[in-house]
Amino acid sequence: MPHITAADIESYEKIYRLNLINAITGYKPANLIGTASPDGQTNLAIFSSVVHLGSNPPLLGMVTRPTSVPRHTYSNIQDTGCYTINHVPAAYVAQAHYTSANFPAEESEFDACGFTPLYRDDFPAPYVQESQISIGLRLQEEIEIKANGTRLLVGAVEHIYLPNEVLQPDGSLHLAAAADICISGLDGYHSVTPLAAFAYARAGQGPQPKEK
Numbered sequence: 001m002p003h004i005t006a007a008d009i010e011s012y013e014k015i016y017r018l019n020l021i022n023a024i025t026g027y028k029p030a031n032l033i034g035t036a037s038p039d040g041q042t043n044l045a046i047f048s049s050v051v052h053l054g055s056n057p058p059l060l061g062m063v064t065r066p067t068s069v070p071r072h073t074y075s076n077i078q079d080t081g082c083y084t085i086n087h088v089p090a091a092y093v094a095q096a097h098y099t100s101a102n103f104p105a106e107e108s109e110f111d112a113c114g115f116t117p118l119y120r121d122d123f124p125a126p127y128v129q130e131s132q133i134s135i136g137l138r139l140q141e142e143i144e145i146k147a148n149g150t151r152l153l154v155g156a157v158e159h160i161y162l163p164n165e166v167l168q169p170d171g172s173l174h175l176a177a178a179a180d181i182c183i184s185g186l187d188g189y190h191s192v193t194p195l196a197a198f199a200y201a202r203a204g205q206g207p208q209p210k211e212k
Contacts, residue, residue: 019186030180032044032086034086034110034128035072037075038079038080044110044117059154060155061152066151068149081138083139084134095115098113120136133178136159137158139155142154179191
């Protein structure tokens with residue numbers, strides 16, 4: 001079994017190190033982040049760093065890369081305070097990956113990558129019409145990760161849109177019904193297959209199947 005130390009990681013070639021550390025956490029969510037500048041120029045970018053931070057109030061976190069170079073998603077969120085998180089459907093995986101290309105600010109990834117911006121309920125940031133599950137958020141807090149210059153953006157959930165067949169009676173989601181995908185590493189995409197569901201764990205009872 002390979003044993004990789006911190007010294008080994010530091011000695012690795014850049015791309016090898018990127019691939020290893022991006023993959024080591026396992027599968028990650030695939031989300032398209034929709035934003036618009038104050039003058040209405042839309043932007044769309046794929047992220048794998050969205051994480052749940054709490055349900056009361058409902059907060060989601062998203063890590064952005066260092067701002068040493070222009071980051072259109074980050075700039076738009078700073079300027080407007082609003083953004084959308086859109087799940088990536090399997091049929092659009094190639095187009096979603098293409099949003100990671102370095103497009104100029106004046107060229108919308110919606111247009112270049114084959115997605116449709118959708119505005120709902122007077123929210124200033126565009127949703128992705130092709131997504132089955134979409135969330136509208138308003139920026140609450142920004143935390144700089146001083147070790148590497150990345151930033152954790154904390155957003156409050158203001159809107160959720162999803163199909164009836166995805167929302168379960170207990171509030172959980174049947175993600176396979178939305179044909180959701182997930183990401184491994186920087187560029188690996190995977191389909192989702194339900195494996196098991198368990199009831200709330202209580203000491204002394206052992207794992208109990210979740211009642212349907």
